[in-house]
Amino acid sequence: MTELARIGVTGLAVMGRNLARNLARHGHPVAVHNRSYGRTKELVEEFGHEGTFLPAETAEQFVASLERPRRLVIMVKAGGPTDAVIDEFAPLLEPGDMIVDGGNAHFADTRRREQALRERGLHFVGTGISGGEEGALHGPSIMPGGSAESYEALGPLLEDISAKVDGTPCCTHVGPDGAGHFVKMVHNGIEYADMQLIAEAYDLLRRGAGRQPAEIADIFRGWNEGRLGSYLIEITSEVLAHTDAATGKPFVDVVLDQAEQKGTGRWTVQIALDLGVPVSGIAEAVFARSLSGDADLRSAARGLPGPVPTGASDVLVDDVEQALYASKIVAYAQGFNQIQAGSAEYNWNIDAGAMATIWRGGCIIRAKFLDRIKAAYDGDPGLPSLLVDDHFQEAVRGAQDAWRRVVATATTMGIPVPGFSSALAYYDGLRAERLPAALVQGQRDFFGAHTYRRVDREGSFHVLWGGDRGEVTA
Ligand code: NBP
Secondary structure, eight states, rough: OOOOOOOOEESSHHHHHHHHHHHHHHOOOOEEESSSHHHHHHHHHGGGGGEEEEEEEHHHHHTTTTTOEEEEEEEEETTTTHHHHHHHHHHGGTTTEEEEEEEOHHHHHHHHHHHHTTTTTTTEEEEEEEHHHHHHHHOEEEOOOOOOHHHHHHHHHHHHHHHHHHHHBBBBBOSSSSSSHHHHHHHHHHHHHHHHHHHHHHHHIIISSHHHHHHHHHHHHHHHHHTTHHHHHHHHHHHHHHHHHOOOOOOBHOOOSOEEEEEEEEHHHHHHHHTOOHHHHHHHHHHHHHHHHHHHHHHTTOOOOOOOOOOOSSSSSHHHHHHHHHHHHHHHHEEEEHHHHHHHHTTTOOHHHHHHHHSSSSSOOOOHHHHHHHHHHHHHHTTTTTTSSSSHHHHHHHHHHHHHHHHHHHHTTTOOOOOHHHHHHHHHHHHHHTHHHHHHHHHHHHOOOBBBOOOOSSOOOOOTTTTOOOEEEO
16 A cells, blocks of 8 residues: 655745755655645655655645545645635545645635535645744744634644744644634734844944944844844844955945835734734834835935934943834734734633743744743733733833933934834833823713713713813713
């Protein structure tokens, strides 16, 4: 009898190919399929020696080569292609079979697909996979949604190929239907915020403190040894230390300063608006990319008056480290609040601490301080904000003088720090005894009779602004 594959991967571009190799390298016979057979052939020719691959030219062959219940992973371009592949394979499957979508799908699409396939007796497991092509090959962070039943059959395989930190797999069942893709989306949003904050720190050290890229690379290397230790800090020092071979200039100086924003970062902000969760750090990061990418607008505005940074060492390196750490805590606090809000909205029952655990390795935002986040949620699973956890409260208390100095100095020097400053504004907003929202409510009642509530009595009220200005119960 011919050997059957334990799992199959269809879509063999960079991510699918590496995921299939990772499975094969872990001793799992893997069926491989791609729309155009060329990629399948190439994979087996190049990497066939790494494990057991069962190449399939057609969808029927692919399905026939899988043991039951079938586990089929889709790694194609998210959107229409995912639906096309589901439409092609679902009719060939039987109740109890599992389709795993490892692409970057919108969680609402995942919910729709999960429901439609559930009605046909199939499990649909929307799965966030982070770590890029290297992660897919050597161990990504994996965020599977879908039914608990499907996780029983899939979990051991996925945990096996995921990254491990202290022996713990960076993979756990996130929650039903779209929970996995939702968490992956917020992960990417946090990634946007983290990158923006690091970029602001670089800008402050470069234009505020007058340091050269190679020196800043050393500073980041030093920071990587401390509480900021993370993959993003590590690669930042690598990028800053790199010299352009063609010109001999620092690499960072020859790269066009226009970033793109698309997909998951934008979705995170859109969904946060729907849920009413202020993720200002992520939003500022998305908007900063939009601003950078609007070349025409920037060119039209280039001559606007303002201070020109002199690089006169007004900015202290240690202050920037403290501002970066405090702002980063805020960005993560906001992201985790969005996960909790999504979980409440869709009844996912997501364990926030477990998300910190599976982000400790494999993924782009892997960082030392995720251990602290895990500890915070272990201590109080219902923690309203990371900022009120004892450890983070102390950290921000210690960092805030420097944080305020950095924001003030940057503002005076004309260096934009939307991430640092919005994080500080959020922090001050959270801790405020009274917010000017009271005045906003008064304005709304004046022009639209929207009513307001009082601090001293229950009920809703309205002032007769156009009349005798007496108060009436609404
Ligand atoms: P791409 O996103 O570039 O997609 C290419 C693959 O999709 C090829 O296998 C292609 O087949 C297939 N495909 C397309 Br396009 N349209 C199809 C259709 N109508 N029917 C069947 N197959 C179709 O690949 P990737 O960069 O490897 O990413 C795969 C997924 O993983 C994406 O959803 C991506 O967002 C996600 N992801 C990527 C990364 C990353 O770092 N790249 C990280 C995390 C997640 P063909 O060979 O016949 O054209």
